[in-house]
Amino acid sequence: MTTITVENIKKSFGDADILKSVSLDIKDQEFTVLLGPSGCGKSTLLRIIAGLETQDSGTIKIGDRVVSHLPPRERNVAMVFQNYAVFPHMTVFENIAFGLRMKKAPEKKIKENVERTAALMHIDHLLKRYSGQLSGGQRQRVAVARALAVEPDVLLMDEPLSNLDALLRLQMRAELKSVLEASKTTTVYVTHDQVEAMSLADRIAVMNSGRIDQYDFPDEIYNNPATEYVGSFIGNPPMNFISPDFQVGTVPNGAFQLGIRPEDFHISKEQRDNYWPITVLTREKLGSHQQLSAELNGQLFRVNIPNEIEIESGNTLYLMPKEDKKRWYTEGGKIIL
Amino acid sequence: MNKKYYPYVLIAPSVLFLLIFFVYPFIEVFVQAFTSSDGHVGLSNFENIFTDYNFLPSLKNTLLLALVVVPVQLCMAVGMSLMISKMKKGRDTVLYILTIPLGVSDLAAGIIWLAILDQNGFLNSFLFSIGVIDQPESWLNYQNPIIIFTAVVVAEIWRATAILLVILVSGIGLIPKEYYEAAEIFGANSWVRLWKVTLPLLRPSLQTALILRTLLAFEVFAVVMLLGGSNMPVLMGETFNWAFNYQDAGAASAYAVVILALSIVFTLFYLRVLRVPKGARI
Structure with a gap:
């Protein structure tokens, strides 16, 4: 059971209040999308869940465990970054194996997991390459495989498709959806693309300058926008x-x-x-x-x-x-x- | 004039400059090194210097000095550059202050350290005034080769660590922070991040810094001259002696060729050891 509970999280950088008391209950195995324009605080919230930023106040729980003040490595989360962050000095194999090596997993398990996730992401023929020899789409696949290989409690994705070209993005979106459905991992996904959010999410949290305006199923968000803001953000053209x-x-x-x-x-x-x-x-x-x-x-x-x-x-x-x-x-x- | 000649015309002055003041003397040194005093081409100059009683000590001192100074400076520079890169405020100020010794010529640096360590120097006066020693002591003499060596090491570290520092600081600045974040997420503590992320990604800068610093260490001269004099012969000092004291340009050139050979060997070594595979660059 891996739920994520976000309670009254506040965060400001200098004078700017980035998050104004945000709360969110994410169910086990649920795919939640944080959706909003740039500057709405969605990435900051994700990074606070990951432990890369520290909240000013409030609590984060993963399962029953309060993780608010734990470093990222003790939260058992995995993350896919917008610009992939695939280590350039390691082969694809070593990149995917990185998290397992850090956990000192036995060599046999490392090999199994790497090969399984690489096959899942269709990069099993690239294991000996360096990231400099890969295309953007292939790097993205390595980043996802690296995250899945550690069998995390929580998978965090920060605009993972936004650096891909339009056609590839569409293809990766469909592929991600089936891979993540099969993995049954509780996932938080950040995007500013409403189509991506509608197509991937079990539930969408629409964020508006540091607040969550609505947290609901995609159909509900579309049919019954809780605020004027949500109505004018979702839908093309808007309400x-x-x-x-x-x-x-x-x-x-x-x-x-x-x-x-x-x-x-x-x-x-x-x-x-x-x-x-x-x-x-x-x-x-x-x-x-x-x-x-x-x-x-x-x-x-x-x-x-x-x-x-x-x-x-x-x-x-x-x-x-x-x-x-x-x-x-x-x-x-x-x-x- | 035809436009396609422009680049050649524009680059001509600097090419000319390099030819006259670099390539020509360089070739001249080789010619002199391999020409004996009676005009024959051969290795007699090398025989001269290899059989000289100062050759082996100067080779040993130079290598030993590089072997001690460079690793110590490397560790210090890595540590300092990591700290400076983490600083949010006053970073440039600290960097400027740390690089001041770079602006001091090595002769001046030698004089500064002589003024500190000399029999009438600051350290003696200080220790005397607080009663640690009863009378001023002379440390920098032939009876204390280890003290002379240590003094040179300290002076060299003080003088030239910053050259490694500036290269490493700019190298660390080129590493995107996402790599650290990814490493952190996937379970690496700060020590592992240093060894698995920072240092491997810093290889190109480490390579440049080490080559530069090691070659400079083989050319160490003024500081040793002032602190050690004839008690601590080094290759560059011997080159100077043969050229100006013994008036033997051939032997001096042979020394210069030996230093060049050493430099090439170590450069190749660094290029090989710190090689970054194709496609593995940031």
Whole structure:
């Protein structure tokens, strides 16, 4: 059983509060993604869990063990770094074996684990090479194999795919998902890429300037963003936020804004009851659908429409938000349930 | 003028300079070393110096001095550079202060240490004033070869450790911190990190520093001259003696060739031992 419990972690560098009392409960074998833009504190949180940074206050527990003040090597965690950190002066074999050698594992076990993880990551033919002779993708595989070889309680990954080119990233993402599912290791994964987060995570923690805005399943994050921030960070294009002035129907108490995703509209080319007349500003054909930027009474928003609807810039289109997809937010940006 | 000649024209002055002041004297030394006083080409100059009673002691002293000074300086420089690299504030200031002796010429360095260790020197006055000794003592004489040797070692360490230090500090600065973090995560304590990460990744800098420092150690002269005089012959001192006291340019050149041979042997040794395999660089 390897749970991770993060309790009221605070951290500041100089005057900047990087983490403002963050708490997180990660279940055994769960794949958690810390998602947020750069500077939101996600990497710092990961590094605090790893022990590479020390929190100002708060506790970290791995399983039942409080590890807050233990050095990294006593936490039984493994980590994959953004720029791989594959030791240049060691062969691929020695890189993967490094953690096991540090634990003084018997030679037989080292050989077994190295060969098993290398085969898993499809680098078993590269064991005698040095990292200078490998491509970026191969180095990334070595870094993952090195982490898996030590059979850690917790696997930490800091933007592991962000240095790969787009095609390779897609391929590695799929591969990582199956490898990590099979390894059943509790994993914390940091990324700023929402697609990566949605595709890999069991649960996503969306971070916003030092706080966790929402920690939930990917579907929940997408369908019921807990804050205006989450709605506007997740989804491409993001959720529309519209003031309810011209809303027909009931508006809940305290509602300041309506949140509605671009694909959640009824669309009509003719005027109908309760439909909003919008002016199309631009139309982008995206293959599977078209995306409109539109305007109504000075408010801008985005709408996804099927390819069949013929529309030009400057035309008027009639929209009505789907009732079950409407989400209401307070003036402070919190969802009204 | 045709543009493709520009690089050659621009580099010509420095090439000319090197040819006149480096390559020509270099060849001249070889010619002199292998030409006997009666004009024949041969090894007579080498026979002269090898049979001289000062040759073996000077070779022994020079090698012994390098063997003691270089490893001590290496250890000190590694330790100091690790500490300096960890400093967050005042790092440059400390580095500047530590490198001051580098700016002192070795003759001046010898004079400074002579002023300390001489019979009328600072150390004698100090020990006398606090009552440790009853009268000023003369340490630097022929009866105390070990003290002379030690004094030279101390002076050399004081004078030239910083040359290793600056090379190692810049070398350590080139090692990305992720390697240390990865090592730390995967179970290496600070001692293991030094041996498994820092030193192997520092090999190119160690190589440069050791070659430079060892070659300089073979050319040690002024400090030994001042502290040891004729009581501690070294190769460079003998070269000087043959050239100016005995007025024998051939023998002096032969000494210079011996120093050059030693330098080449040790350079090849360092290149071989601290070799970084292809693809294993940072």
